[in-house]
Amino acid sequence: MMKKKTIFKTMNVTSWIVLSLAALSIVLPVFVCDQFRIGGQSMCPTLETGDHVLVNKLLMGARIYRKYDFSCPDMECFRMPGLRNIRSGDVAVFNYPRGRDRKKIEFRINYVYAKRCIGCPGDSVSIVDGYYRNSSCPERVFGSGQLQRHLSDTPDPVLLEEHVYLPAFPFIDSLGWSVRDFGPMYVPGRGDVVILDTVSAKLYEMQIEFETGIRPVVNGDTVLMDGKPVKEYRFRDNWYFFGGDNVLNSKDSRYIGLVPEEYIVGIATHVIWKDGRFRFSKIME
Numbered sequence: 001m002m003k004k005k006t007i008f009k010t011m012n013v014t015s016w017i018v019l020s021l022a023a024l025s026i027v028l029p030v031f032v033c034d035q036f037r038i039g040g041q042s043m044c045p046t047l048e049t050g051d052h053v054l055v056n057k058l059l060m061g062a063r064i065y066r067k068y069d070f071s072c073p074d075m076e077c078f079r080m081p082g083l084r085n086i087r088s089g090d091v092a093v094f095n096y097p098r099g100r101d102r103k104k105i106e107f108r109i110n111y112v113y114a115k116r117c118i119g120c121p122g123d124s125v126s127i128v129d130g131y132y133r134n135s136s137c138p139e140r141v142f143g144s145g146q147l148q149r150h151l152s153d154t155p156d157p158v159l160l161e162e163h164v165y166l167p168a169f170p171f172i173d174s175l176g177w178s179v180r181d182f183g184p185m186y187v188p189g190r191g192d193v194v195i196l197d198t199v200s201a202k203l204y205e206m207q208i209e210f211e212t213g214i215r216p217v218v219n220g221d222t223v224l225m226d227g228k229p230v231k232e233y234r235f236r237d238n239w240y241f242f243g244g245d246n247v248l249n250s251k252d253s254r255y256i257g258l259v260p261e262e263y264i265v266g267i268a269t270h271v272i273w274k275d276g277r278f279r280f281s282k283i284m285e
Contacts, residue, residue: 030057030062030064031057031058031062031080032057032058032062033054033055033056033057033058033266034054034055034057034265034266035052035053035054035055035272035273036052036053036055036093036112036114036265036268037050037051037052038050038051038052038053038114040249041246041249042113042114042115042244042245042246042249042250042251042252043091043114043115043116043244043245043246043250044144044245044246045144045245045246046091046116046143046144046245046283046284047091047114047245047271047283048274050274051271051273051274052271052272052273052274053091053093053114053268053269053270053271053272053283054268054269054270054271054272055093055265055266055267055268055269056266056267056268056269057265057266058082058083059082059083059084059086059266059267059269060079060082060084060085060086060264060266060267061079061080061081061082061083062079062080062266063077063078063079063080063262063264063265063266064077064078064079064080065077066078075095075107075262075263077262079261079262085120086117086120086240086264086267087117087120087285088117088118088119088120088123088134088136088137088140088142089116089117089140089142089285090116090117090267090268090285091114091115091116091117091267091268091283091285092114092115092116092117092240092242092264092265092266092267092268093112093113093114093264093265093266093267093268094112094113094115094242094259094263094264094265095107095108095109095111095112095113095263095265096108096111096112096113096256097256097257097259097260097263098256103206104206104209104210105206105207105209105210105257105260107263112265113242113251113252114268115242115243115244115250115252115253116142116143116242116243116244116245117240117241117242118132118134118142118241118242118243118253119134119185119187119240119241120136120187120189120238120240121187121188121189121190121192121238121239121240122136122187122189122192123135123136123186123187123241124183124184124185124186124187125182125183125184125185125187125241125253126182126183126184126185127168127179127180127181127182127183127254128181129152129180129181130148130149130150130151130152130153130179130180130247131145131148131152132148132243132247133183133184135184142243142245143243143244143245143246143247144245144246144247147245147246147247147248148247150248151164151179151180151247151248152180159248162248163249164179164248164249165179165255166178166179166180167179168182168254168255169253169254169255169256169257170202170203170205170257172199172202174199175199179247179254182254185203185241187239187240187241187258188204188207188235188238188239188258189235189238189239190235190236190237190238191234191235192234192235193232193233193234193235194232194233194235195231195232196216196223196230196231196232196233197223198218198221198223201216201217201218201223202218204216204233206257207235207237207239207257207258207260208225208233210237210260211235211236211237212225212236214226216230216233237260237261237262238260238261239258239259239260239261240253240258240259240260240261240264241253241258241259242259268283269282269283270282270283271283
């Protein structure tokens with residue numbers, strides 16, 4: 001009789017441990033932290049291909065889906081309260097904001113990037129002679145200063161031979177923006193009002209369509225939305241400008257534009273696996 005009680009007690013303890021581990025395996029990645037494998041060279045030399053980074057979801061707050069139909073290009077979610085907002089200089093993991101229609105912002109669950117935040121809501125971002133610049137901290141160097149110097153000093157024909165694509169978002173010839181000289185571009189936040197003219201309407205057309213479902217149209221000197229003239233627009237979401245540390249080989253906001261806050265998975269704080277072995281080293285801001 002005692003043996004049976006002991007067996008049942010052992011089984012109960014084992015079951016409790018298994019269920020607890022199963023619950024943790026679900027709760028931790030959703031609410032606390034997750035890991036992400038670096039799949040390319042866009043964050044070199046800070047992060048190398050094959051590195052695994054720890055994505056802290058407590059900082060910004062965990063992103064919770066309202067629906068789980070990930071084949072739909074529209075994502076519905078809310079964010080749990082976090083400890084702080086993302087800051088310029090943070091490395092963040094986010095869903096790539098372009099879908100099958102390259103001219104629209106669409107959610108893609110399996111396309112996840114890690115890049116450095118260059119601009120937050122309220123900042124003006126530019127690239128001056130190859131170097132990232134942020135109006136809030138104009139003297140700060142983001143990412144690899146050495147690679148930005150190479151971008152600055154290398155003639156265009158050589159960069160083209162290195163497969164560097166020079167034209168930059170929003171690809172308007174009259175602006176002449178490139179990955180060497182870009183902006184300034186204001187990064188809007190929730191409640192910010194932007195005057196709409198023939199340039200700003202093109203600059204923010206995808207963001208406005210993402211928020212309202214209506215794309216602004218330029219007709220001569222007039223900007224139209226749903227057939228009606230508009231002179232300004234008030235943003236509903238927070239937007240971010242992300243850039244790769246490897247400015248010579250990175251698909252980032254220089255090419256794809258701004259990223260909505262709801263597409264951000266979390267802030268990458270530490271490298272946890274590198275060169276085939278475990279390590280716990282903080283990612284430099």
